[in-house]
Amino acid sequence: MEEVDNKQVIFKGYIERPPKETDMEIKVSKIKLRAPKGSGAILVKNLYLSCDPFMRGRMRDFQGSYIPPFVPGQALEGFGVYKVIDSENSDFKPGDLFSGLTGWEEYSLICRPQQFRKIQQDNIPLSYHVGLLERVGIIGPLLTTRAASNSHFLFCNRRYYIDFLFDSNFLASVFFGMPGFTAYVGFFEVCSPKKGEYVFVSAASGAVGQLVGQLAKLHGCHVVGSAGTSQKVDLLKNKLGFDEAFNYKEELDLDATLKRYFPQGIDIYFDNVGGEMLDAALLNMRINGRIAVCGAVSQQSLSKPQGIHNLYSLIIKSIKMQGFLQHNYLHLYPRFMEHVISYYKQGKIFYIEDMNEGLESAPAALAGLFSGKNVGKQVIRVASE
């Protein structure tokens, strides 16, 4: 069978800082649109690719971890939506659409495609399956298009966490896909919200934050969000229905800022950023407050995380501060899908995507995540079916 051109986003080499556009390059290689006979593999055409903060972790040369780093000279991989072109696996039929890990390239050969999720088409934009509706976390042996058959990811079992923790710089890898479901379980299960409560969301226009804020509003809460540009602040207030929003970069004293927006204090803080904002929020929590610790994007560029100084607030205000992974709540996924799809179809929630066109735009889009350039969930459209 004839080979066709396969445009790829190639990982150039390991870095110890946030990614730049020049850490990746576009290359065209050749690929046969065929899964090898009897291999169990599938050959897919990639339609949408997701830019996620956790990908930075794989750009470091850290061999001791159970998340394998990217291989220099080969294409990156990440979450995507793709169509099956050829299949040697009875669970995957040509023409079917799936979401899951794939390569940053036009076509990918996926060797062990278990745990991928078939997409039922139902008037939801296809790209939402790497954002709002994304389900596949990285659990169990890492699924990869390349030779990583002995690799395991850090969630395989309890022990792997311990190993993982020996490297305290490896913050980036705690960021996963599934932003919509993360927002859902983080808000409803971790924060136990009550109608009328005061909710603060940081990185509020991001992939997770935007849904947290909208769910909180639908639940009857008062919601304030922080973001890093006036365009995002505008979006929060005028498109996503937040009660208030502010640009944290224009604030000199975050404690004073939060006192201004929450004169009564904060019942729920949905923390996507860590660092100074978390410290300021701790000072402004109300008694029996809850903090969902979802991410620490402000800390990703630091070799040592900033210290948090106000934890004594936990004691004097009986605050619960909880980290979570959506992985522990998978039984709620059907309920999440039902609720969110219904809200979406009723026009009660929006999901803001920052859609870049073409693989050529992918390096800049990924790099932009780390300077807050994206507005909403960052996605690359590789092809339109």
Add this chain to the structure above:
Amino acid sequence: MEEVDNKQVIFKGYIERPPKETDMEIKVSKIKLRAPKGSGAILVKNLYLSCDPFMRGRMRDFQGSYIPPFVPGQALEGFGVYKVIDSENSDFKPGDLFSGLTGWEEYSLICRPQQFRKIQQDNIPLSYHVGLLERVGIIGPLLTTRAASNSHFLFCNRRYYIDFLFDSNFLASVFFGMPGFTAYVGFFEVCSPKKGEYVFVSAASGAVGQLVGQLAKLHGCHVVGSAGTSQKVDLLKNKLGFDEAFNYKEELDLDATLKRYFPQGIDIYFDNVGGEMLDAALLNMRINGRIAVCGAVSQQSLSKPQGIHNLYSLIIKSIKMQGFLQHNYLHLYPRFMEHVISYYKQGKIFYIEDMNEGLESAPAALAGLFSGKNVGKQVIRVASE
């Protein structure tokens, strides 16, 4: 009526560091052993006084808070066990024993003695009522032997916390009495222990820690404690039944220490100290671990609390970290009393007191708390009924 001598521990003046013995002095004044007619007051003889870390907060000249500072030139006040000598209040009969806030002196006139707890004598050492069985927290208007009728403590309502928080140095005042009940609700309600889990307790021979460890053992957990002298370590292992214990002052690398004592990781960390030990524990928690944030004694001498750097562990290991006040669990107090008294009478738990004799010993005893000099709950015996 004739006046009698009343030996007192006088507060000399405000400090911005941990208390020293010389910050207090012994003085003898005169007192009538009579409550003024129609005053509603009671006149009591003090039997036992409790030394508590929170008293340091009242030795600072911080007028903006709702906990009034001590008055220079007057006696300190704290929790105690006392006998009613004279009463103008129908709830208090001469001869009755109570525990509650009182003066650091032989006799105290208590002006508004609501919320005090009557002691039923039942073969439990009287002094345990300011330790193991102490119930009276400071809630509502501050009860005081002196003129403080307009004073409110920080727990009066939600708003007061916010005011309180403007002063981030005021750590000490988050330490209250009720160590036994604090241990009980902190362990059972906040930590949700399961048989066979791995439990770490810091300041393990202290007023709270010693009971946490014993309750954890009775619950079938594996328990390791840290303390600051070899005498305390010995006590933990040989008297209180901890599986292991170590002297943190002899350890150069707390992370390595915890890995040695918890090769499988920690399920429950009962944190009485904060600071570096908390940071090390965060690195060694297991998935779904729980941290009860009970105190931060290591931070009390610092003008700014140390930063905690390892909070990302909360995310990647789905850890719950919860501050708490026993105040929110008072409905469990009867169950606590029943369990703990029963365990005590069966010889299944011990409560270690560091008993100093006489008011003269009180200044050194209080100061000693802040250098870890006390072994067990620090109590002063003023008189034996």
